[in-house]
Amino acid sequence: MRRAYFKNNWIAALVVAPQLLIIFVFFYWPTSQALYWAFTFEQPWGGGNEWAGFENFRAILTDGRYWDSIKISIIYAAGATVLSMGMALILAVFADRQLRGYKYYRIGAIWPYAVAAPAVGLAFRFIFNSSAGIMSYVNAAFPGFWDPILNGDHALLMVIIAGAWKQVAYNFIFFLAGLQSIPRSLIEAGAMDGATVLRRMRDIQLPLLAPTFFFVLVINITDSFTDSFGIVDTMTGGGPARATNLMVYKIYVDGFQGLDYSGAAAQSIILMFLVIALTVIQFRYIERKVHYT
Amino acid sequence: MTQADLPLASAVRDPEARITNPLRRRRAPGMVENTPVLNILTHLILLTGMIILLFPMYLVFNAATLSLQEVNAQPARLLPGDQFWNNIKEAWVTRDFGQKFLNSLIVAVGVVTGKIFIACITAFGLVFFDHRLRMPIFWAVFITLMLPLEVRIVPTYAVAANALQPFQTILDWTGISWFIQTVSGIEVALEWNMLNSYTGLIVPLVATATGTFLYRQFFLTIPDELVEAAKMDCAGPLRFLAEILVPLSRTNIAALATIMFVFSWNQYLWPLLIITDPNYGVVAVELGKLVPDTNTTGGAIPNWHIAMAGTLIVTVPPVIVVIFMQRWFVRGLINTDK
Numbered sequence: 001m002r003r004a005y006f007k008n009n010w011i012a013a014l015v016v017a018p019q020l021l022i023i024f025v026f027f028y029w030p031t032s033q034a035l036y037w038a039f040t041f042e043q044p045w046g047g048g049n050e051w052a053g054f055e056n057f058r059a060i061l062t063d064g065r066y067w068d069s070i071k072i073s074i075i076y077a078a079g080a081t082v083l084s085m086g087m088a089l090i091l092a093v094f095a096d097r098q099l100r101g102y103k104y105y106r107i108g109a110i111w112p113y114a115v116a117a118p119a120v121g122l123a124f125r126f127i128f129n130s131s132a133g134i135m136s137y138v139n140a141a142f143p144g145f146w147d148p149i150l151n152g153d154h155a156l157l158m159v160i161i162a163g164a165w166k167q168v169a170y171n172f173i174f175f176l177a178g179l180q181s182i183p184r185s186l187i188e189a190g191a192m193d194g195a196t197v198l199r200r201m202r203d204i205q206l207p208l209l210a211p212t213f214f215f216v217l218v219i220n221i222t223d224s225f226t227d228s229f230g231i232v233d234t235m236t237g238g239g240p241a242r243a244t245n246l247m248v249y250k251i252y253v254d255g256f257q258g259l260d261y262s263g264a265a266a267q268s269i270i271l272m273f274l275v276i277a278l279t280v281i282q283f284r285y286i287e288r289k290v291h292y293t
Numbered sequence: 294m295t296q297a298d299l300p301l302a303s304a305v306r307d308p309e310a311r312i313t314n315p316l317r318r319r320r321a322p323g324m325v326e327n328t329p330v331l332n333i334l335t336h337l338i339l340l341t342g343m344i345i346l347l348f349p350m351y352l353v354f355n356a357a358t359l360s361l362q363e364v365n366a367q368p369a370r371l372l373p374g375d376q377f378w379n380n381i382k383e384a385w386v387t388r389d390f391g392q393k394f395l396n397s398l399i400v401a402v403g404v405v406t407g408k409i410f411i412a413c414i415t416a417f418g419l420v421f422f423d424h425r426l427r428m429p430i431f432w433a434v435f436i437t438l439m440l441p442l443e444v445r446i447v448p449t450y451a452v453a454a455n456a457l458q459p460f461q462t463i464l465d466w467t468g469i470s471w472f473i474q475t476v477s478g479i480e481v482a483l484e485w486n487m488l489n490s491y492t493g494l495i496v497p498l499v500a501t502a503t504g505t506f507l508y509r510q511f512f513l514t515i516p517d518e519l520v521e522a523a524k525m526d527c528a529g530p531l532r533f534l535a536e537i538l539v540p541l542s543r544t545n546i547a548a549l550a551t552i553m554f555v556f557s558w559n560q561y562l563w564p565l566l567i568i569t570d571p572n573y574g575v576v577a578v579e580l581g582k583l584v585p586d587t588n589t590t591g592g593a594i595p596n597w598h599i600a601m602a603g604t605l606i607v608t609v610p611p612v613i614v615v616i617f618m619q620r621w622f623v624r625g626l627i628n629t630d631k
Contacts, residue, residue: 024459026497030452
């Protein structure tokens with residue numbers, strides 16, 4: 001631990017103050033407000049509010065639409081995570097062989113991370129458009145085969161694919177870093193014992209990648225609960241008939257369009273507990289086992 | 294998240310280590326394996342992956358080069374047309390992407406500078422001073438990681454409408470505003486509306502748990518001797534910060550700046566909420582407004598070509614940053630876990 005310190009604690013107070021001020025105003029205050037609103041009947045245009053106890057939560061949890069939203073969020077989280085992690089893992093394992101062109105493959109897998117969620121949403125909305133995009137070929141051959149504007153399952157599938165496409169790059173970066181942190185000597189020892197490339201992947205690299213894998217898994221699930229807003233908003237707006245109304249999108253719709261502040265706050269609290277639980281799992285069980293470099 | 298201290302610790306000792314890309318570790322020479330079939334298979338798999346990742350962007354580019362009739366032709370045309378510059382111009386001038394582009398740039402630069410500055414001084418106050426509040430403050434900052442904007446969106450919006458609301462409420466509760474009013478006759482009404490302003494777009498995004506964490510990890514690797522030497526030479530804490538720590542943390546700055554640029558350029562929900570005045574709009578939000586309304590068949594012909602030109606305008610700057618700053622980007626991402 002450090003022994004040499006500066007003595008002037010006024011300067012210390014001065015330099016930590018800006019960040020503390022910002023997080024107080026924009027993090028802790030709104031969070032406490034959300035808690036307060038969740039337990040009161042908040043009037044959208046100000047005025048008195050009345051203590052509600054768990055009434056808001058009861059209203060939310062007995063609402064079939066909220067459970068639909070949870071179900072859709074879980075399907076989205078599972079679908080997008082499996083697709084993007086699967087693809088990223090395959091790409092990383094083979095890119096890690098570092099054959100010719102490795103540099104280009106690497107860039108090719110990393111750049112999608114930079115694409116904004118609304119840009120991904122709009123691009124895939126065009127691509128999966130039933131009449132103008134590439135799907136018009138399929139629809140020309142099989143009329144009515146694909147229609148995300150009217151068919152909720154199609155819309156959800158389209159949102160999942162867009163979300164997965166966006167997430168591949170992030171997962172790839174972590175998988176590749178994880179693979180490259182595996183000691184070289186282990187792989188050489190495997191080769192000496194006559195293990196082929198594929199055998200070494202299966203029995204050495206993939207098991208040693210497990211900590212990275214779980215870390216990425218938790219991050220992906222957390223992200224899919226909070227980060228999907230831009231994609232849903234530009235692709236479907238939660239529709240058709242609420243078929244893509246993910247939890248985070250429902251909070252936005254209920255809060256800003258429905259002006260149901262108490263209901264939105266109660267949903268926020270539930271989502272917050274979900275995110276906190278996932279983060280705690282990540283730190284308790286996973287973080288300490290992951291080592292890079 | 295102890296992984297952050299390893300590369301950074303070595304960065305202090307070994308200046309060469311600073312410029313390596315975490316993903317560019319070279320394979321030791323000498324392992325020659327003759328696996329022609331597997332090599333071809335590897336290339337095939339990787340190429341398929343590249344196509345899956347690149348093809349959507351090709352389709353976007355392709356649509357941005359077509360005219361209104363061509364883009365809506367059935368079946369769709371897959372070869373580029375000659376309308377590219379017209380469409381870009383249409384989006385840039387008529388849809389006002391030029392102004393929005395400038396706004397996005399201002400916000401991104403503001404957020405990046407602010408985040409780096411705040412992260413640096415907060416970590417400085419937490420590492421180089423001996424006070425009892427160090428760990429509580431560190432945790433207070435760190436816990437904000439668990440509260441993404443999306444889950445506290447409604448009350449955060451309320452705060453942006455009046456950033457001094459928390460203080461007003463506290464003054465009201467504690468009776469101080471009543472006291473001031475009775476003593477001086479002045480009614481306490483604090484108000485600072487951040488809606489429709491650059492401040493509102495930048496300040497709430499400037500707090501950074503990950504940046505503070507990254508800086509703290511780096512500062513912890515600074516040897517005590519450096520601090521003692523500075524004190525012996527009568528350098529005060531701020532001088533030590535400006536003349537020793539900041540130059541040493543250039544790696545940190547580069548890594549943090551690239552990932553934060555991408556982060557702030559791509560912000561969508563926050564600007565969507567707090568900006569209603571088109572003069573302060575940013576490109577990512579503007580894109581949402583380009584969505585052609587095809588939900589009703591009776592509507593106008595969807596102008597996908599302009600929407601896709603807008604998509605390109607939004608996408609190109611961060612992608613260029615990521616490609617050219619790849620090693621900093623990767624390092625920033627891995628060391629901060631985002």
